[in-house]
Amino acid sequence: MMHEMSLCEGVIQLIEEQARAQQFQQVNTVWLEIGALAGVEIEAMKFGFDVVTKGTLAEKSKLIIVDKPGEAWCMQCAETITIKQRFDSCPQCGSYQLQVTGGEEMRIKELEVA
Numbered sequence: 001m002m003h004e005m006s007l008c009e010g011v012i013q014l015i016e017e018q019a020r021a022q023q024f025q026q027v028n029t030v031w032l033e034i035g036a037l038a039g040v041e042i043e044a045m046k047f048g049f050d051v052v053t054k055g056t057l058a059e060k061s062k063l064i065i066v067d068k069p070g071e072a073w074c075m076q077c078a079e080t081i082t083i084k085q086r087f088d089s090c091p092q093c094g095s096y097q098l099q100v101t102g103g104e105e106m107r108i109k110e111l112e113v114a
């Protein structure tokens with residue numbers, strides 16, 4: 001939970017920086033893309049967002065979570081496959097020789113501002 005709380009604070013900081021740069025006063029909607037392998041609890045993130053946006057320009061904003069699947073390169077199949085969690089095996093061949101290539105990050109995808 002502490003982890004998501006500080007992530008939420010980071011999100012608000014980014015939004016406030018953008019507000020200064022682009023001169024908007026209020027945020028209506030935040031689309032937050034969270035990779036399946038980012039190690040972020042979605043529910044904790046939603047709760048944390050409500051707490052840290054209090055008194056900020058994002059206080060009344062709606063948070064929309066956009067899931068991004070985990071991606072890895074399978075050496076056996078020689079192609080990119082989708083995994084649900086880190087240390088999963090390849091869904092096609094069962095191999096554990098996977099190299100994670102995507103879905104580890106969290107980023108603000110879009111902001112609807114006023």
Ligand SMILES: [Zn+2]
Pocket residue numbers: 074075076077078081090091092093094095
């Ligand atoms: Zn495979």
